[in-house]
Amino acid sequence: MKHVGWQRSAALAACVAALALLIIAERADAAECTLERQGEGRVAAIVDGRSLRLEDGREIRLAGIERSEADRASGRTALAAIADGREVMLHGDDDAPDRYGRQSAFVFVAGSQHSVQSELLRRGAALASIDIADKNCAATLAEAERAARDAKLGIWARPSAIKNAESSGDILAAIGHFAVVEGKVLSVRQAGATTYLNFGRNWTRDFAATIPRRITPAFENASLGPKSLENKRIRVRGIVSSRGGPRIELLRVGQVEVLGGT
CATH class of the missing domain: 2.40.50.140 (Nucleic acid-binding proteins)
Known part of the structure; x- marks a missing residue:
């Protein structure tokens, strides 16, 4: 009986540990931005350098970044490399669509601690925008852009950037x-x-x-x-x-x- 009780205790401990890891992982995904979870989905298509479409038909506009007009094609390619076909989680202040039917959100690929926006900025494939009120989000995006700019990556390789x-x-x-x-x-x-x-x-x-x-x-x-x-x-x-x-x-x-x- 003691052996059975020990097994039950071990199994319970393992379940608690797994639950804790799941909670930590979910929090890590949103570590950059303390915004509410606004759903999830699988990316079905890349619309442009800052927009993607999920399998359920929702079009997601990546909050906090702007496309570089000089690098539209490379921005779309970079977004595809990061997110196309991947499971993603959405975070934001509001999931209401804009007048074009797009939902604005911070997007995290499942298992990643960095938003898709940060990854694009780190590659020099986007510009940090001005429409983010959350200080953590804004600071993270600014730092990601600064790193690419200092390294002259992507759009920052051109003096005209x-x-x-x-x-x-x-x-x-x-x-x-x-x-x-x-x-x-x-x-x-x-x-x-x-x-x-x-x-x-x-x-x-x-x-x-x-x-x-x-x-x-x-x-x-x-x-x-x-x-x-x-x-x-x-x-x-x-x-x-x-x-x-x-x-x-x-x-x-x-x-x-x-x-x-x-």
Whole structure:
């Protein structure tokens, strides 16, 4: 009887250990982002460099990254290599589809501790976006992109991956697309409800980053007040528009990175 009791105890301990490992594994999958589990599925097709379709028909938009317009094909190839045909888990704030019927989520291949987004960024196959409020997610994506940029992998092998703020024509060519622009802020000017970070002397032609008045307190609280950026070299990212010269509107603190040097 003692032998039977020992066997039962051992079996119970093994079950408890297996359950613990399962819980740890599930938590590890979401370690990068403390977001709710939003389901799972198997990837049936790669739509483009930041979208995939599951076997149940759902189209998933990878949150937190942007495609590089110069590397559409390679981005799609990289995503296929990571996720095509794989079982994946979805994490996010909301599983409601957007107006195009796509669900935005962080995607984890089963058994991986890193999101598909992080893997793409580490390979230089995507750009870190600006639409992520979760600080853990944003920090992880920024670090993954930085590693690829430092190693000049993928899109970062091209000097044109970061646009020069002095080359307005080059930036204008990216209108409607996500871009990363780097340069020195020559002046800061307030006009109505908008603050302009001017990277050139000609305000109607040269590149500028704009900060709406309602967003300014967030920059001040992050020690990135507009006036403090004057005469600093910074890197900004966002969708390029044109209002006279090329513009990028700054709506999140994460769109600005202060660089060394003047």
